[in-house]
Amino acid sequence: xxxxxxxxxxxxxxxxxxxxxxxxxxxxxxxxxxxxxxxxxxxxxxxxxxxxxxxxxxxxxxxxxxxxxxxxxxxxxxxxxxxxxxxxxxxxxxxxxxxxxxxxxxxxxxxxxxxxxxxxxxxxxxxxxxxxxxxxxxxxxxxxxxxxxxxxxxxxxxxxxxxxxxxxxxxxxxxxxxxxxxxxxxxxxxxxxxxxxxxxxxxxxxxxxxxxxxxxxxxxxxxxxxxxxxxxxxxxxxxxxxxxxxxxxxxxxxxxxxxxxxxxxxxxxxxxxxxxxxxxxxxxxxxxxxxxxxxxxxxxxxxxxxxxxxxxxxxxxxxxxxxxxxxxxxxxxxxxxxxxxxxxxxxxxxxxxxxxxxxxxxxxxxxxxxxxxxxxxxxxxxxxxxxxxxxxxxxxxx
Amino acid sequence: xxxxxxxxxxxxxxxxxxxxxxxxxxxxxxxxxxxxxxxxxxxxxxxxxxxxxxxxxxxxxxxxxxxxxxxxxxxxxxxxxxxxxxxxxxxxxxxxxxxxxxxxxxxxxxxxxxxxxxxxxxxxxxxxxxxxxxxxxxxxxxxxxxxxxxxxxxxxxxxxxxxxxxxxxxxxxxxxxxxxxxxxx
Numbered sequence: 001x002x003x004x005x006x007x008x009x010x011x012x013x014x015x016x017x018x019x020x021x022x023x024x025x026x027x028x029x030x031x032x033x034x035x036x037x038x039x040x041x042x043x044x045x046x047x048x049x050x051x052x053x054x055x056x057x058x059x060x061x062x063x064x065x066x067x068x069x070x071x072x073x074x075x076x077x078x079x080x081x082x083x084x085x086x087x088x089x090x091x092x093x094x095x096x097x098x099x100x101x102x103x104x105x106x107x108x109x110x111x112x113x114x115x116x117x118x119x120x121x122x123x124x125x126x127x128x129x130x131x132x133x134x135x136x137x138x139x140x141x142x143x144x145x146x147x148x149x150x151x152x153x154x155x156x157x158x159x160x161x162x163x164x165x166x167x168x169x170x171x172x173x174x175x176x177x178x179x180x181x182x183x184x185x186x187x188x189x190x191x192x193x194x195x196x197x198x199x200x201x202x203x204x205x206x207x208x209x210x211x212x213x214x215x216x217x218x219x220x221x222x223x224x225x226x227x228x229x230x231x232x233x234x235x236x237x238x239x240x241x242x243x244x245x246x247x248x249x250x251x252x253x254x255x256x257x258x259x260x261x262x263x264x265x266x267x268x269x270x271x272x273x274x275x276x277x278x279x280x281x282x283x284x285x286x287x288x289x290x291x292x293x294x295x296x297x298x299x300x301x302x303x304x305x306x307x308x309x310x311x312x313x314x315x316x317x318x319x320x321x322x323x324x325x326x327x328x329x330x331x332x333x334x335x336x337x338x339x340x341x342x343x344x345x346x347x348x349x350x351x352x353x354x355x356x357x358x359x360x361x362x363x364x365x366x367x368x369x370x371x372x373x374x375x376x377x378x379x380x381x382x383x384x385x386x387x388x389x390x391x392x393x394x395x396x397x398x
Numbered sequence: 399x400x401x402x403x404x405x406x407x408x409x410x411x412x413x414x415x416x417x418x419x420x421x422x423x424x425x426x427x428x429x430x431x432x433x434x435x436x437x438x439x440x441x442x443x444x445x446x447x448x449x450x451x452x453x454x455x456x457x458x459x460x461x462x463x464x465x466x467x468x469x470x471x472x473x474x475x476x477x478x479x480x481x482x483x484x485x486x487x488x489x490x491x492x493x494x495x496x497x498x499x500x501x502x503x504x505x506x507x508x509x510x511x512x513x514x515x516x517x518x519x520x521x522x523x524x525x526x527x528x529x530x531x532x533x534x535x536x537x538x539x540x541x542x543x544x545x546x547x548x549x550x551x552x553x554x555x556x557x558x559x560x561x562x563x564x565x566x567x568x569x570x571x572x573x574x575x576x577x578x579x580x581x582x583x
Contacts (some may be wrong), residue, residue, distance in 0.1 A: 014433075148580055184433035184462050185419065187426040292461075298460040351420040 005193035007055040017155035017181040018043035031057035032082040034071035039123045040179040041113035045087045064089040069097035083300025085111045099138035101172040101173045109162045111175045112181040116367040120209040126179035128341035128369025143264035146174040146319040148289040152186045164199040180291040213240040220263035268320040278311030283389040285333045299376035308384045330357035334387035339363035339376045401455040405467040405581025407477025410448045418450025420550045425454040428546030434462045510577045526566035533567035537574025
């Protein structure tokens with residue numbers, strides 16, 4: 001369906017990633033947020049609070065992150081599209097409700113604008129240290145969808161995508177931003193309503209009494225029901241049957257937990273997105289995401305100017321991970337370089353998937369700023385030299 | 399082409415970020431170039447030192463931070479002390495001559511001072527200081543076009559203050575043109 005054009009600021013804006021994210025949420029039909037401020041994510045909610053009165057939305061300032069995240073989930077079950085916005089310390093506090101959203105199959109978007117950690121860390125400075133928390137942070141066994149924007153424009157685009165995926169698969173979707181992308185101001189083009197596609201909530205047309213809230217369709221995703229139309233529903237974080245009532249035994253657990261995982265994994269081909277550049281005939285590949293992917297492009301330009309055949313694969317979805325694409329890539333290149341603003345997180349997944357098909361080189365960074373392009377360039381250069389694919393002398397040898 | 403690197407430093411409340419916003423918007427939305435604005439910003443930013451980093455390029459910008467500015471604007475002595483050493487050879491320094499006493503600079507640096515705060519006060523509203531600076535910057539550097547700067551001002555400042563802000567821009571622009579003429583004569 002098309003978005004409500006009254007809520008769209010169609011045109012060209014010069015705004016930061018946080019504000020672009022708020023506009024993406026409004027474009028996707030989000031009309032509720034409950035928030036507790038935390039740098040560097042506060043501007044997302046500030047803009048929503050400012051814009052919501054003009055589009056019929058509601059913002060509630062909460063007493064803490066626990067209240068914020070559960071209130072957002074309540075709004076979804078009341079019929080709203082809703083968003084929950086935070087940064088590392090708040091993300092940690094919200095883990096319980098993220099798991100509750102996964103277990104109750106609540107379509108909702110959580111945004112983590114990553115800053116340096118652990119704990120309070122570096123409130124105003126960037127990191128990408130929550131990537132594994134996005135995957136494994138909540139307890140129990142579940143799968144999440146996580147997207148990584150690398151520009152303010154993508155903060156807009158991927159917030160819409162996050163809402164669409166959350167509705168399509170009735171699941172929480174994470175937007176893993178970083179401080180640089182959140183606070184960087186650039187041109188953001190907001191399309192007209194005709195050029196955007198919004199996935200509406202999939203409501204049942206079954207009558208109350210016939211409808212089961214957790215009965216999946218063939219795609220493993222169950223429909224929802226509209227509040228106030230006579231359906232009596234039961235939502236619980238306990239292991240439940242298709243009606244939503246607790247059934248605490250191994251069979252029900254197995255059926256439910258496997259379906260929750262399968263609905264992401266078996267549908268991964270519809271979810272996974274990467275951006276590839278210069279990979280045809282490449283000897284070396286750089287795998288990066290978020291702001292680091294942009295910095296890496298500068299390093300790649302430097303290396304290509306030296307004659308090194310190096311390309312890039314940018315993770316737009318970090319989770320589910322583009323396993324098959326990486327496996328294919330690993331059999332085509334001699335090394336994969338993985339820069340990230342943490343001490344090596346997504347590189348673990350790259351190594352797991354590559355499984356020895358090629359070398360994997362981590363270019364780690366504790367955060368607080370971004371890599372210097374020359375740090376990534378040095379890793380590309382040493383990978384090329386080791387693989388014997390340097391076609392020109394090293395810069396230092398000329 | 400490499401990016402043009404710009405840094406504007408001053409005190410919170412002087413409109414440093416807004417000045418960067420108008421320059422970036424002028425380049426990005428009205429001159430059809432690429433521009434990135436980053437605000438340096440600590441928990442202590444309000445009222446203390448603050449700075450804006452703007453990159454302008456004909457091509458998409460990959461690395462968003464200013465490493466070594468060609469164009470530096472300092473509106474406080476602290477900003478001068480902190481950022482002047484970053485200026486690249488042959489760079490341009492613009493400064494409020496009442497707020498900043500220039501220290502030693504390499505001979506290749508060109509300097510242009512203006513009494514920005516006094517001019518703003520003479521216009522009856524200290525808040526337009528930053529628009530005077532934007533006008534001065536536009537005249538001195540030519541990095542954004544006059545038309546783009548005016549368009550960016552119109553769609554950035556509150557509607558009731560557009561005329562005043564455009565006037566402040568003109569005052570700064572005229573100052574810049576006259577300083578350039580002084581240097582070439």
